[in-house]
Amino acid sequence: MASFALTMGGKLLLKSFCNFRSTATLFPFFGLVTPSKMVFQISHQAVLFHTSSRRYSLMEFFDDKKNWGAKEVRSGRSWSKDELRIKSNIDLHKLWFVLYKEKNMLLTMEEECERVIEPFPNPERRYRVEESMTRLQEVIKERDRAVKLLQVGITGEPPSRECYGLTGQRYRYIYQEHLMPYWRNPRHFKRRYTQEKPLGMMRKFILLMQEKKRKERWSAIKKEQAKIHAAANEYPDHPFWLQEEREISQLRLKDVYHTKMSD
Amino acid sequence: MIGKKVLRISNIMVRLAVRLLTSARNTYFRNFPQAYIDREMGVKRDPAYKPRTYRNTEHRPWAMQEKNLNHPRNKIPPQKRLVHAPLPEWEIFQGDMVQVLVGKDKGRRGEVVQTVQERNWCFVGGRNLTYEKYAESSGIPAKLISKELPLDVVTEVALLDPVDNEPTKIEWRYTEQGDRVRVSKRTGRIIPIPHLAMETYEYKTKSTYREEPKDTRQKELSEVTYVPTSKTFEEEIMDKMGIVETRKQGGTFWY
Numbered sequence: 001m002a003s004f005a006l007t008m009g010g011k012l013l014l015k016s017f018c019n020f021r022s023t024a025t026l027f028p029f030f031g032l033v034t035p036s037k038m039v040f041q042i043s044h045q046a047v048l049f050h051t052s053s054r055r056y057s058l059m060e061f062f063d064d065k066k067n068w069g070a071k072e073v074r075s076g077r078s079w080s081k082d083e084l085r086i087k088s089n090i091d092l093h094k095l096w097f098v099l100y101k102e103k104n105m106l107l108t109m110e111e112e113c114e115r116v117i118e119p120f121p122n123p124e125r126r127y128r129v130e131e132s133m134t135r136l137q138e139v140i141k142e143r144d145r146a147v148k149l150l151q152v153g154i155t156g157e158p159p160s161r162e163c164y165g166l167t168g169q170r171y172r173y174i175y176q177e178h179l180m181p182y183w184r185n186p187r188h189f190k191r192r193y194t195q196e197k198p199l200g201m202m203r204k205f206i207l208l209m210q211e212k213k214r215k216e217r218w219s220a221i222k223k224e225q226a227k228i229h230a231a232a233n234e235y236p237d238h239p240f241w242l243q244e245e246r247e248i249s250q251l252r253l254k255d256v257y258h259t260k261m262s263d
Numbered sequence: 264m265i266g267k268k269v270l271r272i273s274n275i276m277v278r279l280a281v282r283l284l285t286s287a288r289n290t291y292f293r294n295f296p297q298a299y300i301d302r303e304m305g306v307k308r309d310p311a312y313k314p315r316t317y318r319n320t321e322h323r324p325w326a327m328q329e330k331n332l333n334h335p336r337n338k339i340p341p342q343k344r345l346v347h348a349p350l351p352e353w354e355i356f357q358g359d360m361v362q363v364l365v366g367k368d369k370g371r372r373g374e375v376v377q378t379v380q381e382r383n384w385c386f387v388g389g390r391n392l393t394y395e396k397y398a399e400s401s402g403i404p405a406k407l408i409s410k411e412l413p414l415d416v417v418t419e420v421a422l423l424d425p426v427d428n429e430p431t432k433i434e435w436r437y438t439e440q441g442d443r444v445r446v447s448k449r450t451g452r453i454i455p456i457p458h459l460a461m462e463t464y465e466y467k468t469k470s471t472y473r474e475e476p477k478d479t480r481q482k483e484l485s486e487v488t489y490v491p492t493s494k495t496f497e498e499e500i501m502d503k504m505g506i507v508e509t510r511k512q513g514g515t516f517w518y
Contacts, residue, residue: 076478127296
């Protein structure tokens with residue numbers, strides 16, 4: 001019994017998966033072809049302007065001709081992180097470009113459909129590809145992080161530190177890469193948005209901000225309580241209140257309802 | 264420019280017509296990316312734009328009827344807030360046989376056609392109907408069209424026990440295999456979740472999904488090719504491609 005195993009971000013036909021050429025043959029013709037010959041030779045040279053084993057030239061930017069003007073182009077779901085984690089780095093490297101090309105193709109088709117004022121079928125395909133690509137990057141980051149921690153003791157992320165901004169709010173400042181040292185950089189000394197302590201003049205503002213956030217947190221709980229009490233008044237005989245051991249005032253909305261109810 | 268704008272609007276209507284004509288079950292598009300649904304609904308990122316109260320309807324969240332109801336102009340005052348019966352876990356799915364407990368169709372049974380979880384609603388096919396007149400003009404006689412009204416899942420509707428076709432309460436329990444199932448409290452019989460509830464835009468059932476040309480096949484998908492090494496991603500790719508880097512990166516400063 002075949003299980004639900006459709007993958008769109010895969011975009012890999014068996015052939016291209018196995019025959020991916022590691023050395024890209026990009027731009028071989030710029031040195032050979034003179035501008036006057038470009039017009040006649042472009043169809044021949046364009047064949048070399050690709051890195052996959054399928055030779056469709058620049059038409060790879062467009063969808064299969066069957067799908068031109070189609071009302072619906074079905075596709076599978078995006079790659080999940082667990083499915084990406086079992087693949088080697090080389091496979092993920094290939095997959096990245098396959099996804100990238102698919103994304104470019106979809107963007108081209110969307111733009112073209114807008115130009116000729118036609119409906120673009122199934123725009124969610126692009127969001128699925130983007131989802132797959134972000135997950136792929138996260139998986140690679142996980143692996144690199146683990147390797148670096150074992151080998152060197154660093155995570156590989158840029159260094160950062162806690163500091164305070166001009167409003168007195170605490171945040172994590174991420175270090176930037178510079179070509180000159182800080183003692184030679186005049187802009188470094190002018191920078192004021194990374195303070196060690198909150199500025200004295202922001203004292204009042206910070207107190208008011210904390211008060212506001214405290215009130216928001218408390219009022220959110222009170223709003224949930226109001227809804228639960230209203231439900232208890234409307235449905236006092238419901239077996240839920242008898243089953244529940246806690247007091248009504250201790251309950252939160254997620255204990256009483258399955259999702260965030262509207263209103 | 265005006266002509267283009269009109270054509271653009273009609274383009275959007277045609278694009279969404281495919282969605283509107285399809286089933287109204289709320290889980291039909293569950294495999295769609297959330298970013299796309301947010302775009303269609305017009306959800307804004309800034310919390311200041313989020314409405315305080317959102318009223319779900321039987322229509323799609325990107326449909327005009329729901330958008331009009333939830334326009335920032337239409338504020339719902341506290342007196343008109345909804346009160347729902349407590350329901351920690353959703354029990355009634357599309358395709359279930361239920362009995363109506365209130366109203367004109369009290370005691371009659373039917374199939375659940377649509378549910379709206381945010382409002383504890385279910386629509387039972389052919390039950391609890393309302394009739395609307397469509398009188399186009401004076402010459403043509405009025406036409407009556409029937410429509411199902413929603414029923415509250417907790418109080419107004421009850422699941423039927425397949426053993427004796429009588430209304431019953433249910434419990435969630437585990438089978439010996441480890442599956443979570445609904446069990447009737449009165450008889451102890453398992454009430455399976457209907458296939459109709461599992462249907463989505465992509466497939467009717469997972470086993471009958473038809474693979475598209477760009478889908479990765481199950482064999483390649485489940486193939487484990489990862490072998491952990493002490494190399495980073497970059498080093499592995501460089502080794503594979505035969506790239507040798509002997510230059511040292513110039514010193515940069517981080518601050």
